[in-house]
Amino acid sequence: MSVKVPSIPLYTGQEMPVIGIGTWRAKDQEIHDLLNMALESGYRHIDTAFMYQNESAIGDVLEAWFSSGRLKREDLFITTKLPMNAMRASDVERFLQKSLAAMKIDYVDLYLVHNPVGMKNDEKTNSFLIGPDGSVVLDLTTDHVAIWKAMEAQVDAGRTKAIGISNFNSKQIQTIIDNCRIRPANMQIEIHAYHQQKELREIASRHGMTVCAFAPLGAPYKGSGSSEFPQLLEHPVVCDIAKRLGKTPAQVLSRFLIQLGLIVIPKSSKPERVKQNFQVCDFELSAADMSAMEALDRRGKGRIFTFDIFKGINSHPEWPMHIPF
Ligand SMILES: NC(=O)C1=CN([C@@H]2O[C@H](COP(=O)(O)OP(=O)(O)OC[C@H]3O[C@@H](n4cnc5c(N)ncnc54)[C@H](OP(=O)(O)O)[C@@H]3O)[C@@H](O)[C@H]2O)C=CC1
Numbered sequence: 064m065s066v067k068v069p070s071i072p073l074y075t076g077q078e079m080p081v082i083g084i085g086t087w088r089a090k091d092q093e094i095h096d097l098l099n100m101a102l103e104s105g106y107r108h109i110d111t112a113f114m115y116q117n118e119s120a121i122g123d124v125l126e127a128w129f130s131s132g133r134l135k136r137e138d139l140f141i142t143t144k145l146p147m148n149a150m151r152a153s154d155v156e157r158f159l160q161k162s163l164a165a166m167k168i169d170y171v172d173l174y175l176v177h178n179p180v181g182m183k184n185d186e187k188t189n190s191f192l193i194g195p196d197g198s199v200v201l202d203l204t205t206d207h208v209a210i211w212k213a214m215e216a217q218v219d220a221g222r223t224k225a226i227g228i229s230n231f232n233s234k235q236i237q238t239i240i241d242n243c244r245i246r247p248a249n250m251q252i253e254i255h256a257y258h259q260q261k262e263l264r265e266i267a268s269r270h271g272m273t274v275c276a277f278a279p280l281g282a283p284y285k286g287s288g289s290s291e292f293p294q295l296l297e298h299p300v301v302c303d304i305a306k307r308l309g310k311t312p313a314q315v316l317s318r319f320l321i322q323l324g325l326i327v328i329p330k331s332s333k334p335e336r337v338k339q340n341f342q343v344c345d346f347e348l349s350a351a352d353m354s355a356m357e358a359l360d361r362r363g364k365g366r367i368f369t370f371d372i373f374k375g376i377n378s379h380p381e382w383p384m385h386i387p388f
Pocket residue numbers: 084085086087088110111177229230251252276277278279280281282283284296311313314328329330331332333336337339340368
């Protein structure tokens with residue numbers, strides 16, 4: 064029996080389910096399998112991005128669910144993101160229209176600026192323009208205030224219900240807050256037990272923004288861990304709590320973040336794990352377990368996503384890691 068998943072209200076009035084399905088690195092058949100399993104298990108929140116190149120496969124699955132009457136559009140909370148190669152005011156509507164057309168829907172619930180860094184667009188492929196040295200070609204003219212005004216226009220036009228930011232640092236968040244007409248309703252940042260982001264969570268709370276944790280399981284595919292800092296899914300503290308509660312380490316990692324008041328979007332390529340990851344609202348961590356999990360924070364040293372897979376990106380003035388948070 065599945066338990067109803069709670070939602071967190073956005074100030075714009077929608078309800079954002081605390082657990083959503085992450086979709087990065089999933090395309091075509093994988094999306095078909097994992098999204099069907101997610102919707103059958105009860106997930107009603109989907110996280111994607113133009114950059115993930117899977118919006119069209121997501122659209123095919125949604126169309127089948129809508130046309131069979133199993134779900135209505137308003138039953139779902141769908142987030143997508145403005146890619147780094149569209150970080151210009153004049154590109155915002157064009158790229159949101161592409162996402163909507165691919166997913167065969169006429170609005171998203173949340174449109175996020177994916178990353179504060181701007182890159183040049185390859186007009187043939189609508190992806191990052193790669194220079195002769197193999198690096199992405201940066202667009203150094205990135206103007207967050209102009210982009211935000213174009214984001215606000217998408218709310219006015221009804222193409223998205225809410226707008227937000229992802230991977231912005233405290234200074235960049237403040238620039239948006241100081242210059243907005245429509246406040247960001249949500250921010251999506253890397254958060255897991257090793258990187259708990261207390262400072263940015265406090266900033267979000269001060270400005271009435273909900274927070275969605277990406278890589279909530281510690282993105283284990285990114286590295287094998289060490290004896291000092293094992294993979295979170297194998298950490299003895301996490302495994303002991305899981306064993307005692309009859310849950311899996313993945314469920315404990317998500318549950319911890321949900322009890323901190325966050326929204327989580329774990330991703331798995333395995334339908335059985337997709338189902339398992341949804342079962343996080345039928346148990347609770349005690350105050351002692353929460354303290355033990357909080358003690359795993361590596362105080363700024365647990366960050367996994369620095370985006371330097373994009374060669375040269377850290378020379379962009381808006382690369383968010385120029386400051387600690
Ligand atoms: N805004 C942004 O910049 C970013 C947003 N995101 C979003 O966040 C989502 C989640 O982050 P992601 O980077 O995927 O990392 P996660 O922390 O969700 O980890 C995913 C990994 O965990 C494994 N896994 C999942 N469930 C289980 C389980 N129950 N037991 C054991 N292993 C498990 C998966 O392996 P397997 O497939 O083998 O199950 C996969 O390798 C993304 O899919 C994307 O939607 C992510 C990164 C950046």
